[in-house]
Amino acid sequence: MTRIETTFAALKQQNKKALIPYVMAGDPSPNSFVGLLHDLVEHGADMIEVGLPFSDPMADGPTVALAGERALAGGTSTLKALTMVKKxxxxxxxxxxxxxxYLNPxxxxxxxxxxxxxxxxxVDGVLVVDLPPAESGDFVQRLAEHEMNKIFLLAPTTLPERRKQVMTYCGGYIYYVSLKGVTGSASLDTEAVGEQVQAxxxxxxxxxxxxxxxxxxxxxxxxGQYADGVIVGSELVKNFAGLDSDSSDEQIAAAQAKIMAKMDELRQALDSL
Structure with a gap:
């Protein structure tokens, strides 16, 4: 079993929901990122999605896109992001x-x-936003050989045939996109999401x-009433807006404190179910 599979099995046994924060690697500073990951765990993260900065992030809303720009400006590449995970x-x-x-890097x-x-x-899993399931066979096989899961997105607009392909190739968990649009989109129809998740x-x-x-x-x-876990990104990442790798430790710490307060709120809400 991968770490993802082990974690979900343990959560199911405890009747708990997974809290999965998303943060951009190297944002706002490469030097503070490893500490951020540890803080997220201390404040209730069951697993963490780490964004890889890319210059043309088509699925990202402005908040996450700007985080990617900050990370790239600070010198974070895909391979440097992996050194942070290793640390x-x-x-x-x-x-x-x-x-x-994204696939290009x-x-x-x-x-x-x-x-x-x-x-x-x-690393335990990889989600490549722009790699279609029908073209992912080789990638998925290689991940499996390296004991990692391939995560796929499903959306309200996903056609039945693609949905079937996702079920075939996906491992670890399925990332259901609750809204049409990019990350950070606005309105959330929880009842409609619940129906889709149950289906x-x-x-x-x-x-x-x-x-x-x-x-x-x-x-x-x-x-959380319907899903096995919730993923929160833009709401956390937005706290680093205006910062960069030259920001003071105090400025970064203040932003991270806001993120951890939000994590505490999310964890408490999920644990109340």
Whole structure:
């Protein structure tokens, strides 16, 4: 079993929901990022999605896109992001880390080098936003050979045929996109999401985690009634707006304190279910 599978099995036994924060690697500073990961765990993260900065992030809303720009400006590349994950692994061998990014930087590195670097760093899953399930067979096989899960997105607009392909290739959990649009989109229809999640559960035994549009404890709890986990990104990442790798330790610490307060709110809401 991968760390992701082990974690979900333990959560199910405890009747708990997974809290999965998303943060951009190297944002706002490469020097503060490993500490941020540890703080997220201390404040209730069951696993963490780490964004890989990319210059053309088509699925990202402005908040996450700007985080990527800050990370790139600070010198964070895909391989440097993996060195940060490896550093985190020196003192945390249990919390799953899932990379979320785009295919272009991975292809530039090369599949074999990327897979080896991920395994060496202690990565547990990879979500490539722009890799269609129908074209992912080789990628999924290589991940499996390196003991990692391939995570896929499902959306309200996903056609049945693609949905079937996702069920075939996906491992670890399914990331259900609750809204049409990009990350950080606004309105959330929890009832409609609940119906979709319940329908997907009829087709797979994989855990279903919902992201996009979850902003507070109330929305997390509403989604948590149906889903196995919630993913929160823009609501956390927005606190680093205006900062960069030259920001003072005090400025970064103040922003991280706001993130941890939000994490506490989300954790408490999910644990109340």
């Amino acid at each position: 985190f692994r020196e003192t945390n061998d249990t919390t799953p880390i899932i990379l979320m990014g 991975i292809e530039i590195i090369g599949y074999d080098k990327f897979m080896n670097a991920c395994q060496d760093a202690g 997907i559960k009829q087709e797979t035994d994989l855990p279903i985690c919902v992201g996009f549009g979850i902003r507070d404890g109330k929305s997390a709890a509403a989604i």
